[in-house]
Amino acid sequence: MTDSYRHKGLRKKLVQHLKEKGISNSEILEVIGLIPRHFFLDKAFEERAYEDIAFPILSGQTISQPFTVAFQTNLLEIKPKEKVLEIGTGSGYQASVLALLKARVFTIERQKSLFDFSQKMFKSLNLPQIRGYYKDGYKGLPSFAPFDKILVTAGSDNIPDALLQQLTIGGVLVIPVGDNEDKTMLRITRKTTDEFVQESFGIFRFVPFLKGLNDEII
Numbered sequence: 001m002t003d004s005y006r007h008k009g010l011r012k013k014l015v016q017h018l019k020e021k022g023i024s025n026s027e028i029l030e031v032i033g034l035i036p037r038h039f040f041l042d043k044a045f046e047e048r049a050y051e052d053i054a055f056p057i058l059s060g061q062t063i064s065q066p067f068t069v070a071f072q073t074n075l076l077e078i079k080p081k082e083k084v085l086e087i088g089t090g091s092g093y094q095a096s097v098l099a100l101l102k103a104r105v106f107t108i109e110r111q112k113s114l115f116d117f118s119q120k121m122f123k124s125l126n127l128p129q130i131r132g133y134y135k136d137g138y139k140g141l142p143s144f145a146p147f148d149k150i151l152v153t154a155g156s157d158n159i160p161d162a163l164l165q166q167l168t169i170g171g172v173l174v175i176p177v178g179d180n181e182d183k184t185m186l187r188i189t190r191k192t193t194d195e196f197v198q199e200s201f202g203i204f205r206f207v208p209f210l211k212g213l214n215d216e217i218i
């Protein structure tokens, strides 16, 4: 695939649209302006890759809407060199955004097809610093904990304790949570070992956060 002037122009328009929708962090806007989102999509969606919508990817999953990517990234307040864990690699687009913000990115996916696809993407985009794992993200990544930031990009019906326990003191978990399709975007900050502060930021829709790997649902 190529990244043409036309794609770049469409990306500029997307950035403008995100600004109008209230995304003001210039670093995030710049990164979204740089990453060729059409590379992450099936060829069939190439023409529409810079519309602000979610698209189907492999295994019945979706690449999040650009507004959602920008919104979640903004809540994380990423600083260079921070250790960030993403749960739900999917296409690898969100992980690429985090990497261009200079985070040290760890990302977990439970669908083998998407794990393989995203690994190829990180190679072809020359982002070898992103470490991808084919694992059940419900358990986090204890061997590399603690993390400064943890981002869940699938809709959860609860807040997994394992993720809270893998935050640094001062660390932040961003996770969409709810007991039906509408999930409330939560930001949870670990103030001390056992003190957490929770903030809510509106309603979003996501594919479900599931337990287990795709071939051994528990």
Ligand code: SAH
Pocket: 061, 062, 063, 064, 087, 088, 089, 090, 091, 092, 093, 094, 095, 108, 109, 110, 111, 114, 135, 136, 137, 138, 153, 154, 207, 208, 209, 210, 211, 212
């Ligand atoms: N961040 C992705 C969006 C992916 S959609 C992107 O930028 O494209 C959410 C992803 O979470 C799906 O790929 C789904 O398979 C994955 N997922 C759901 N439950 C999971 C779990 N327990 N562990 C790891 N990944 C999970």
